[in-house]
Amino acid sequence: MIHQEELRVPTPGRGTQEVTADVEGIVARAGLQTGTCNAFVLHTSASLVVTENADPTVRKDLESWLARAVPDGDRLFRHTAEGPDDMPAHVRSALLETSVTIPVTDGRLALGTWQGLYLYEHRTAPHGRRIVVTVVGA
Amino acid sequence: MIHQEELRVPTPGRGTQEVTADVEGIVARAGLQTGTCNAFVLHTSASLVVTENADPTVRKDLESWLARAVPDGDRLFRHTAEGPDDMPAHVRSALLETSVTIPVTDGRLALGTWQGLYLYEHRTAPHGRRIVVTVVGA
Amino acid sequence: MIHQEELRVPTPGRGTQEVTADVEGIVARAGLQTGTCNAFVLHTSASLVVTENADPTVRKDLESWLARAVPDGDRLFRHTAEGPDDMPAHVRSALLETSVTIPVTDGRLALGTWQGLYLYEHRTAPHGRRIVVTVVGA
Numbered sequence: 001m002i003h004q005e006e007l008r009v010p011t012p013g014r015g016t017q018e019v020t021a022d023v024e025g026i027v028a029r030a031g032l033q034t035g036t037c038n039a040f041v042l043h044t045s046a047s048l049v050v051t052e053n054a055d056p057t058v059r060k061d062l063e064s065w066l067a068r069a070v071p072d073g074d075r076l077f078r079h080t081a082e083g084p085d086d087m088p089a090h091v092r093s094a095l096l097e098t099s100v101t102i103p104v105t106d107g108r109l110a111l112g113t114w115q116g117l118y119l120y121e122h123r124t125a126p127h128g129r130r131i132v133v134t135v136v137g138a
Numbered sequence: 139m140i141h142q143e144e145l146r147v148p149t150p151g152r153g154t155q156e157v158t159a160d161v162e163g164i165v166a167r168a169g170l171q172t173g174t175c176n177a178f179v180l181h182t183s184a185s186l187v188v189t190e191n192a193d194p195t196v197r198k199d200l201e202s203w204l205a206r207a208v209p210d211g212d213r214l215f216r217h218t219a220e221g222p223d224d225m226p227a228h229v230r231s232a233l234l235e236t237s238v239t240i241p242v243t244d245g246r247l248a249l250g251t252w253q254g255l256y257l258y259e260h261r262t263a264p265h266g267r268r269i270v271v272t273v274v275g276a
Numbered sequence: 277m278i279h280q281e282e283l284r285v286p287t288p289g290r291g292t293q294e295v296t297a298d299v300e301g302i303v304a305r306a307g308l309q310t311g312t313c314n315a316f317v318l319h320t321s322a323s324l325v326v327t328e329n330a331d332p333t334v335r336k337d338l339e340s341w342l343a344r345a346v347p348d349g350d351r352l353f354r355h356t357a358e359g360p361d362d363m364p365a366h367v368r369s370a371l372l373e374t375s376v377t378i379p380v381t382d383g384r385l386a387l388g389t390w391q392g393l394y395l396y397e398h399r400t401a402p403h404g405r406r407i408v409v410t411v412v413g414a
Contacts, residue, residue, distance in 0.1 A: 001414075002310050002311055002413050002414045004310050004379065004381065034140050034142050034272075035140055035272065035274065036176050036272050036274060038312050038377050038379065040377070040378060040379050040386070041388075042386070042387070042388030042389075042391065043388055043390075043391070044326065044327050044328045044334075044388070044390055044391055049232050050182065050231075050236040050237070051182050051228060051231065051232060052182045052228060055217055057216050057217040058182075058217050058225065058228050060216065060217075061214070061215045061216055061217050061225050061228070061229075062228060062229055062232055064214050064215070065208065065212075065214060065215075065229050068214065069207070069345070070341065074341075076337070076340050076341060076344065077337045077340070077341075078333050078336065078337055079331055079333040079334050079336075079337050087334065087337050090327060090328060090334050090337070090338060091337075091338055091341050093326075093327065094325050094327060094338055094371075094372055095232075095233055095371055095372075096232055096233075097235075097373075098326040098373075098376070098391075099326070099376055099377045099378065100236070100237055101176050101178070101237045101239050101377050102178060102237065103142065103176065103178050103270040103272045104272075105142065105270070110178070110180070110270050111180070112179075112180030112181050112182070112268070113180075114181075114182055115180065115181070115182055115236075130388070132379040132381070132386050134310075134311065134312050134379045134380075136274055136311065136312060136412055136413070137140050137274070138139075138140045172278050172280050172410075173278055173410065173412065174314050174410050174412060187370050188320065188369075188374040188375070189320050189366060189369065189370060190320045190366060193355055195354050195355040196320075196355050196363065196366050198354065198355075199352070199353045199354055199355050199363050199366070199367075200366060200367055200370055202352050202353070203346065203350075203352060203353075203367050206352065207345070233370075233371055234370055234371075235373075235374075238374070238375055239314050239316070239375045239377050240316060240375065241280065241314065241316050241408040241410045242410075243280065243408070248316070248318070248408050249318070250317075250318030250319055250320070250406070251318075252319075252320055253318065253319070253320055253374075274412055275278050275412070276277075276278045
């Protein structure tokens with residue numbers, strides 16, 4: 001059995017937004033018990049990341065680390081026409097995930113207790129992002 | 139055909155432990171010839187990584203690089219209540235993999251000659267880690 | 277339905293080569309409408325990456341960032357027998373992707389407008405690289 005839906009996520013600019021419940025809803029509609037759920041973001045300046053869902057400071061600290069490791073406006077970059085945050089967004093996209101596959105058990109995402117799935121917007125301006133979710137199983 | 143099992147891996151603290159043979163055993167029990175095998179670690183301070191299985195110095199050097207790039211006790215971090223290695227573990231988890239999908243060919247993991255699958259414990263203390271393995275195919 | 281093929285990609289040395297059309301060809305031969313397509317590179321010193329396909333400067337800038345973050349000949353590394361670019365190749369391989377799963381919609385890869393799939397050769401010398409492509413769906 002295969003079930004596929006597209007999820008649309010408006011973002012307010014750089015940072016993370018939890019999409020666990022939205023993807024869980026798609027898994028429920030798929031109506032299967034055991035399998036895998038793939039989420040794929042259709043953009044090269046936004047990512048998916050599975051990270052801690054308890055203390056939001058974890059996601060702020062991840063942003064601080066990325067902002068230091070891949071600084072906006074770095075003079076290393078030549079692809080600058082779309083702004084100082086554009087090329088850093090592509091590097092972040094290469095370092096984090098475009099595609100995440102999560103197991104499905106008993107008809108639900110088999111995430112750990114402290115795991116959430118987040119869309120990570122890397123651009124500073126608001127964007128409309130699209131995620132394709134594909135559930136495979138029986 | 140779908141087959142799913144959970145693998146439990148006790149870790150002695152930070153570093154890598156090969157789980158290739160354990161996952162290969164699950165693929166064998168799945169009893170299918172061609173497909174994919176997804177491994178998903180249920181934690182946000184441990185990772186999966188496919189890396190060289192010949193010279194263990196490769197994994198030590200990877201640890202050296204990560205320890206320098208994401209130093210324990212970095213004053214950048216605010217999420218420090220669980221210790222100086224906690225937030226670095228979450229950053230490492232975002233940089234490496236939570237989920238790895240490996241092809242299955244002729245009833246076995248289709249890994250390259252020098253590839254092994256490793257659980258990477260990022261915390262300095264011993265932990266009990268869980269990996270969900272899902273095999274899909276025919 | 278399952279369809280699996282191996283793709284062989286000769287590389288001229290370090291840098292990216294687009295493999296989107298090759299993988300798309302395999303998806304077409306799979307003859308299914310909806311599902312997922314997994315690409316898995318059988319090496320620990322080459323990666324897969326989904327990144328922008330419009331301006332090649334994006335991939336040059338990504339290379340510049342990686343060359344600075346994981347410098348060849350870094351004295352941090354002990355695994356140096358195979359040359360100054362060998363251990364950096366393994367670190368890059370851990371940071372980027374060994375395995376990428378892309379949705380299939382209407383019999384084609386469901387990539388975003390600006391997304392391409394690239395093989396990233398991390399060694400400076402030419403290599404013959406192998407990618408296993410597995411398409412699952414209905």
